[in-house]
Amino acid sequence: MLGDGILKGMAETARNFFGSFVSAERLTTVEYPEQRIPTAESARVFPFLVYDSKSPGDGADWLAGMRCVACQICEKECPPKCIYIEKSPDKKPDYVGKQQFYPARFDIDVSVCMSCQICVEVCPFEAIKMDTQFELATEDRFGGLLYDRKELSRSNEYYHSIHPTEATEVDARLAEEKAKLEAKAKAAAEAAAAKAAAAANPAPTSGGGS
Ligand code: SF4
Numbered sequence: 124m125l126g127d128g129i130l131k132g133m134a135e136t137a138r139n140f141f142g143s144f145v146s147a148e149r150l151t152t153v154e155y156p157e158q159r160i161p162t163a164e165s166a167r168v169f170p171f172l173v174y175d176s177k178s179p180g181d182g183a184d185w186l187a188g189m190r191c192v193a194c195q196i197c198e199k200e201c202p203p204k205c206i207y208i209e210k211s212p213d214k215k216p217d218y219v220g221k222q223q224f225y226p227a228r229f230d231i232d233v234s235v236c237m238s239c240q241i242c243v244e245v246c247p248f249e250a251i252k253m254d255t256q257f258e259l260a261t262e263d264r265f266g267g268l269l270y271d272r273k274e275l276s277r278s279n280e281y282y283h284s285i286h287p288t289e290a291t292e293v294d295a296r297l298a299e300e301k302a303k304l305e306a307k308a309k310a311a312a313e314a315a316a317a318k319a320a321a322a323a324n325p326a327p328t329s330g331g332g333s
């Protein structure tokens with residue numbers, strides 16, 4: 124019958140509309156902001172910079188623990204070019220103790236960011252991740268939406284709180300990488316010690332005379 128589909132659609136809409144007064148599962152909206160739906164783990168809004176704190180909840184060492192080494196790959200790959208990085212003149216230890224540059228300046232203009240996550244995907248240091256915070260309205264259209272490195276910094280504990288599955292995988296990867304580097308350094312130190320010992324105590328040469 125002509126219009127059969129329209130009638131069926133209207134019946135379904137009416138069923139959901141009236142049903143929402145009596146059945147909680149038909150209520151697809153909440154009274155925001157008093158009521159909030161938990162944010163999905165896969166949600167993404169704007170990027171933040173991860174730092175490793177010495178102890179959980181320690182926010183004082185955001186710069187010391189910052190994973191970013193100012194390699195500028197994300198800045199180059201960001202499609203709308205809204206990341207601005209200046210490399211430090213000096214270096215600081217990274218999470219394995221290796222001396223690395225760090226960003227003297229790291230800004231993201233979130234009024235331009237399109238939440239594509241490309242910066243996260245290209246970062247070789249697990250240093251930039253996507254936040255789920257979306258209540259960022261401000262009357263300052265320019266300065267208020269240009270976040271500097273301190274405003275962008277969040278602890279690894281925070282990362283775990285919003286993306287627990289992903290953060291646990293990242294921790295495991297970093298721990299594996301760290302263990303490999305430590306084993307390599309240990310093997311190199313042992314080889315150097317053995318070489319030094321051999322040089323200090325040369326093996327006696329066998330007498331050649333008859
Ligand atoms: S999410 Fe995309 S647009 Fe935003 S800073 Fe990262 S790369 Fe740039």
Ligand code: SF4
Binds near residue numbers: 190195197246247248
């Ligand atoms: S966030 Fe990652 S890709 Fe971007 S500069 Fe820092 S280390 Fe490099």
